[in-house]
Amino acid sequence: MRAVDIIIKKRDKQELTSQEIEFFIKGFTNGEIPDYQASAFAMAILLNGMTPFETADLTLAMANSGQVLDLSKVVDIAVDKHSSGGVGDKTSISVMPMVAACGLPVGKMSGRGLGFSGGTLDKLESVPGYRVDLSTDEFKKQLKEKGIVLTGQSLDLAPADGKMYALRDVTGTVPSMPLIASSIMSKKIAAGAQAIVLDVKTGLGAFMQTLEEARVLANLMVDIGRLAGRKTVALLSDMNQPLGSAVGNALEMVEAIELLRGRAPQDYYEHCLHVAAHVLVLGQRAKDLDEGRAMAQKSIDDGSALEKLRVLVQAQGGDVSYVDDVSRFERAKYVEAAKSPRSGFISQIHARIVGEASVTLGAGRAKKGDPIDHAVGFLILKKVGDKVEAGEPLFEIHANDEAKLAEARTNVLSAYQFSDEFVPPLPLFYE
Numbered sequence: 001m002r003a004v005d006i007i008i009k010k011r012d013k014q015e016l017t018s019q020e021i022e023f024f025i026k027g028f029t030n031g032e033i034p035d036y037q038a039s040a041f042a043m044a045i046l047l048n049g050m051t052p053f054e055t056a057d058l059t060l061a062m063a064n065s066g067q068v069l070d071l072s073k074v075v076d077i078a079v080d081k082h083s084s085g086g087v088g089d090k091t092s093i094s095v096m097p098m099v100a101a102c103g104l105p106v107g108k109m110s111g112r113g114l115g116f117s118g119g120t121l122d123k124l125e126s127v128p129g130y131r132v133d134l135s136t137d138e139f140k141k142q143l144k145e146k147g148i149v150l151t152g153q154s155l156d157l158a159p160a161d162g163k164m165y166a167l168r169d170v171t172g173t174v175p176s177m178p179l180i181a182s183s184i185m186s187k188k189i190a191a192g193a194q195a196i197v198l199d200v201k202t203g204l205g206a207f208m209q210t211l212e213e214a215r216v217l218a219n220l221m222v223d224i225g226r227l228a229g230r231k232t233v234a235l236l237s238d239m240n241q242p243l244g245s246a247v248g249n250a251l252e253m254v255e256a257i258e259l260l261r262g263r264a265p266q267d268y269y270e271h272c273l274h275v276a277a278h279v280l281v282l283g284q285r286a287k288d289l290d291e292g293r294a295m296a297q298k299s300i301d302d303g304s305a306l307e308k309l310r311v312l313v314q315a316q317g318g319d320v321s322y323v324d325d326v327s328r329f330e331r332a333k334y335v336e337a338a339k340s341p342r343s344g345f346i347s348q349i350h351a352r353i354v355g356e357a358s359v360t361l362g363a364g365r366a367k368k369g370d371p372i373d374h375a376v377g378f379l380i381l382k383k384v385g386d387k388v389e390a391g392e393p394l395f396e397i398h399a400n401d402e403a404k405l406a407e408a409r410t411n412v413l414s415a416y417q418f419s420d421e422f423v424p425p426l427p428l429f430y431e
């Protein structure tokens with residue numbers, strides 16, 4: 001078999017066999033198939049799609065491209081949560097400590113920013129010293145001893161996805177249903193999750209823009225999970241506007257920490273309680289969503305979730321004083337409030353435009369391996385449905401470069417639309 005023939009076959013819209021997919025993924029993992037062929041392969045998949053069978057084969061080939069963890073001796077049920085990617089989505093950083101504080105051990109391997117969407121690892125790294133490169137032995141040990149792990153994809157787990165993810169970020173091949181489904185599910189399967197809560201985003205700032213597409217992606221991932229013998233639930237949540245207020249790594253980290261002190265924008269708070277409730281039910285700690293929600297709320301009220309975050313940060317070498325005092329986070333040189341050009345009700349804040357603007361400020365990468373600026377980003381002060389007066393601050397720009405600040409101001413102002421009529425707030429979840 002030759003990689004080029006497999007690329008040509010996909011380019012010509014033919015269905016690949018399990019053997020061809022396995023050959024390609026094996027070759028890419030061990031370096032025999034170079035990045036440029038893998039990029040062409042990803043683009044052919046993006047343009048021509050894959051059948052559910054091909055997607056399942058791709059998922060399993062990527063899951064089996066390295067070690068597959070068995071956590072059955074470490075925890076009674078290994079639960080995981082994953083978002084399909086969005087703007088301002090720092091949910092894992094708040095939800096993992098909440099559920100761990102409720103007695104459900106959680107170990108999660110997260111990703112870096114992808115295209116315009118932020119990545120949990122980049123956010124966590126705004127805490128100096130925080131390690132995201134735990135080995136699988138360290139992962140298991142910490143999960144058993146501390147009940148919480150939030151790290152990067154270990155090099156020996158689904159390495160094919162690790163390599164492919166970095167390539168997709170910089171080759172315009174992120175928004176592809178089979179690539180997203182196989183990327184997410186291969187990691188979850190390889191990381192030993194027995195139960196998985198998927199937060200599938202839909203809207204202007206999601207890879208799946210319509211509810212219909214998001215539903216197809218959700219069903220595809222649930223089917224793959226079940227095929228692999230994992231209990232899998234998918235939620236469809238809104239990503240038309242950024243979630244919460246903060247967009248940008250350190251800013252989001254601060255918002256995620258403050259939620260655990262009970263201080264967070266209402267939409268983000270509600271979103272986290274709902275996701276945590278689902279994780280607690282799937283992890284058999286709560287009998288239903290109401291109980292799960294009450295448990296999650298209590299973990300905030302009694303400070304146990306914040307304490308779990310301290311445990312996590314300390315265990316992974318991070319400076320815990322940042323959790324105790326969020327004013328320690330690196331702050332951008334220029335902070336400016338952008339004013340509303342008119343009065344009215346906000347009818348849209350185009351999340352992708354905000355995400356792209358944050359990448360331009362330096363919060364994301366333009367090419368593989370680029371460094372990122374943790375301090376830059378936005379605080380969205382007014383959300384869809386809010387009534388504003390002309391001249392009122394709409395959002396805050398945090399920048400380290402004056403020209404980029406001006407560009408970001410123009411771009412994010414263009415993300416806003418207004419109406420003279422009342423506009424209801426956006427729903428948080430659709431299904």
Ligand code: URA
Binds near residue numbers: 083114179180181184
């Ligand atoms: N999250 C992932 O892990 N992979 C994707 O492809 C998209 C979002």
